[in-house]
Amino acid sequence: MTRVRVHGFSISIDGFGAGPNQTLEHPLGVGGEQVHKWMFPTQTFKDMLGGKHGTTGLDDQFAKRGFENVGAWILGRNMFAPSRGAWLDDGWKGWWGEEPPYHVPTFVLTHHARAPIEMKGGTTFHFVTDGVEAALERARAVAGGKDVRIGGGVATLRQYLQRGLIDDMHLAVSPIVLGSGESLMTGIDLKALGYEVSEHASSEAAMHVVLTRGAKAPAAKS
Amino acid sequence: MTRVRVHGFSISIDGFGAGPNQTLEHPLGVGGEQVHKWMFPTQTFKDMLGGKHGTTGLDDQFAKRGFENVGAWILGRNMFAPSRGAWLDDGWKGWWGEEPPYHVPTFVLTHHARAPIEMKGGTTFHFVTDGVEAALERARAVAGGKDVRIGGGVATLRQYLQRGLIDDMHLAVSPIVLGSGESLMTGIDLKALGYEVSEHASSEAAMHVVLTRGAKAPAAKS
Numbered sequence: 001m002t003r004v005r006v007h008g009f010s011i012s013i014d015g016f017g018a019g020p021n022q023t024l025e026h027p028l029g030v031g032g033e034q035v036h037k038w039m040f041p042t043q044t045f046k047d048m049l050g051g052k053h054g055t056t057g058l059d060d061q062f063a064k065r066g067f068e069n070v071g072a073w074i075l076g077r078n079m080f081a082p083s084r085g086a087w088l089d090d091g092w093k094g095w096w097g098e099e100p101p102y103h104v105p106t107f108v109l110t111h112h113a114r115a116p117i118e119m120k121g122g123t124t125f126h127f128v129t130d131g132v133e134a135a136l137e138r139a140r141a142v143a144g145g146k147d148v149r150i151g152g153g154v155a156t157l158r159q160y161l162q163r164g165l166i167d168d169m170h171l172a173v174s175p176i177v178l179g180s181g182e183s184l185m186t187g188i189d190l191k192a193l194g195y196e197v198s199e200h201a202s203s204e205a206a207m208h209v210v211l212t213r214g215a216k217a218p219a220a221k222s
Numbered sequence: 223m224t225r226v227r228v229h230g231f232s233i234s235i236d237g238f239g240a241g242p243n244q245t246l247e248h249p250l251g252v253g254g255e256q257v258h259k260w261m262f263p264t265q266t267f268k269d270m271l272g273g274k275h276g277t278t279g280l281d282d283q284f285a286k287r288g289f290e291n292v293g294a295w296i297l298g299r300n301m302f303a304p305s306r307g308a309w310l311d312d313g314w315k316g317w318w319g320e321e322p323p324y325h326v327p328t329f330v331l332t333h334h335a336r337a338p339i340e341m342k343g344g345t346t347f348h349f350v351t352d353g354v355e356a357a358l359e360r361a362r363a364v365a366g367g368k369d370v371r372i373g374g375g376v377a378t379l380r381q382y383l384q385r386g387l388i389d390d391m392h393l394a395v396s397p398i399v400l401g402s403g404e405s406l407m408t409g410i411d412l413k414a415l416g417y418e419v420s421e422h423a424s425s426e427a428a429m430h431v432v433l434t435r436g437a438k439a440p441a442a443k444s
Contacts, residue, residue, distance in 0.1 A: 013395055013431055014407045015237050031413075173235055173395060175422035175431045179413020185236045186408055191253075191401020200397035202424030209235055209397045 002140050003147045006157060006169040007066025009184075010035035010206070013173060016181035017154040024082040027095070029181050035174045038205035039063055048101040058203040062170060071146025072139035073106040074132075076156030080108045080125070087114050094125065105142045107135045109156060132159045154182035164193050167213050172206040224362050225369045228379060228391040229288025231406075232257035232428070235395060238403035239376040246304040249317070251403050257396045260427035261285055270323040280425040284392060293368025294361035295328040296354075298378035302330045302347070309336050316347065327364045329357045331378060354381045376404035386415050389435050394428040 011017050012035050019029030026032065039045050043054030044063035054060065077084075081092050087110075094100055103122040114127040128135040139148040150160055160166050171184075190211065198212035233239050234257050241251030248254065261267050265276030266285035276282065299306075303314050309332075316322055325344040336349040350357040361370040372382055382388050393406075412433065420434035 011235075013233075013393065013429075014412055171235065173429060175429060176419055177412045177417060177433065179411040179415075179417075183408075186405075189401040190236055190399045193401075195399060195401075197398055202426070202429055204424070207235075207395060207397060207424055207429040211399065 002071070002143050002145060003167040004136065004150065004160070004165055005066075005070075005147050006150050006152075006166055006171075008039060008063050008170060008172060009152060009157065010038070010172045010174055011184050012176050012178040014177050014179065015183050015185055016178040017152070017157070017184045019178050019181040022078065022082075027078075027082060029178075031178055032181060034176050035172075035178070037176075038172050038174060038203065048096075058201055058208070059172075059205055062172065062208050066149065066170070067101075069146050070104060070149045071143025072104050072148050073102050073151055074135050074139055074148065074156070075106060075108050075151045076153045077108060077110045079151055079153050079156075080110075086112050093117055093119065099123070105139070107139050109135055132156070132163070132165070136160075136165060154184055157184065158188065161188055161190070161193065164213065168198075169195070169211045171209050171211065173209060174206050224293070224365050224367060225389040226358065226382070226387055227288075227292075227369050227371050228374075228388055228393075229371060230261060230285050230392060230394060231374060231379065232260070232394045232396055233406050234398050234400040236399050236401065237405050237407055238400040239374070239379070239406045241400050241403040244300065244304075249300075249304060251400075253400055254403060256398050257394075257400070259398075260394055260396060260425065270318075280423055280430070281394075281427055284394065284430050288371065288392070289323075291368050292326060292371045293365025294326050294370050295324050295373055296357050296361055296370060296378070297328060297330050297373045298375050299330060299332045301373055301375050301378075302332075308334050315339055315341065321345070327361070329361050331357055354378070354385070354387075358382075358387060376406055379406065380410060383410055383412070383415065386435065390420075391417070391433045393431050393433065395431060396428050 019032035022029045038059045041055045042060035042063045043056050044060050046052060046054035080094050098119060099121040100119050100123040105124050105126060107126050107128050110127050110129060113129050117125040150157060194213045195211040197209055199210040201208050241254035244251045260281045263277045264282035264285045265278050266282050268274060268276035302316050320341060321343040322341050322345040327346050327348060329348050329350050331354060332349050332351060335351050339347040372379060416435045417433040419431055421432040423430050
């Protein structure tokens with residue numbers, strides 16, 4: 001059965017998934033790249049960039065899982081492009097070059113219609129203008145029984161969380177403060193939505209926590 | 223020089239330092255005791271209760287530090303008593319029995335005046351009705367050059383944070399979600415207030431993060 005999954009979503013200890021003032025120079029907001037520091041040295045991340053000599057420990061294990069059994073992706077507009085509003089005829093095809101790391105149909109949430117873009121390596125970007133639920137339906141339909149991964153960003157994730165549509169969410173809590181930016185959880189009661197911690201483990205760089213909807217809470221020890 | 227310190231302040235990954243609906247049965251709010259799970263097995267915590275066979279690893283090292291070189295404590299009313307409003311003549315002398323674990327002058331923030339209570343082992347509870355800054359002044363004055371520790375709870379800590387009066391704050395981020403309760407950082411921009419992470423280390427049970435005001439940010443690696 002298709003599960004709707006989030007992986008490697010990084011937040012600061014004050015709860016921000018991106019810093020303030022996103023621009024082309026700061027796609028993750030000012031200071032926002034710091035929340036992802038745990039991921040940069042991993043082999044999984046280096047593979048995406050064609051690099052070598054990555055780490056293969058706990059951080060990599062969590063990063064790697066995020067690419068297993070994924071039949072479709074969903075991305076917010078801002079994860080696809082730095083532009084806002086109507087699409088310009090500027091040839092923009094995402095941040096990732098000719099062969100994006102998705103390799104499956106990838107649905108981009110937007111208010112502005114656009115023809116699909118077929119990339120090398122199996123990724124096709126589809127632009128969805130009728131909302132998060134429609135995007136999920138379309139993603140499920142093409143996932144072929146595999147899972148759907150919600151890539152982010154924060155605003156996209158919040159919309160899916162608030163509707164209780166995410167089954168599993170791996171967060172990487174980084175030991176930093178951002179102070180301001182896009183808060184992932186403010187105003188969202190994860191407990192009331194049925195989420196419990198189903199797994200956790202820490203590396204030097206981050207505390208990995210997996211939340212699962214409908215998971216039984218681990219028995220309290222004292 | 224006296225520093226104003228916070229230690230072992232536990233929060234969930236969604237930022238709550240206490241659960242909702244505090245009562246006598248749930249002094250930390252419903253589910254709130256879970257954020258402190260890292261601390262319960264430590265020797266430092268067991269010492270407070272006269273117990274033995276505690277752990278002495280990373281969690282204990284962080285817990286232990288919190289009692290070193292402390293010349294005075296400050297506590298919010300709710301950390302001292304479950305009652306609210308005017309003091310009742312009910313003989314309440316805190317949660318800790320005849321010999322509280324403070325062993326120094328301890329200032330309790332309240333809106334209701336009350337004579338000091340001298341306890342065994344060096345703790346005297348003083349009740350301060352003129353606000354957090356007055357309490358800190360009085361605590362500094364009697365600390366004898368040692369540090370002042372702010373014990374909590376959440377509302378007290380927020381007031382000191384918002385005024386930039388805390389020099390060092392050790393947070394223990396526990397791998398749990400509370401969903402609702404008392405949020406430590408919502409609406410407080412720690413970055414703008416000058417806080418940076420000066421130290422971090424993780425155990426199986428918690429990610430320990432020390433924030434220091436005016437500390438230089440560690441150089442970003444990528």
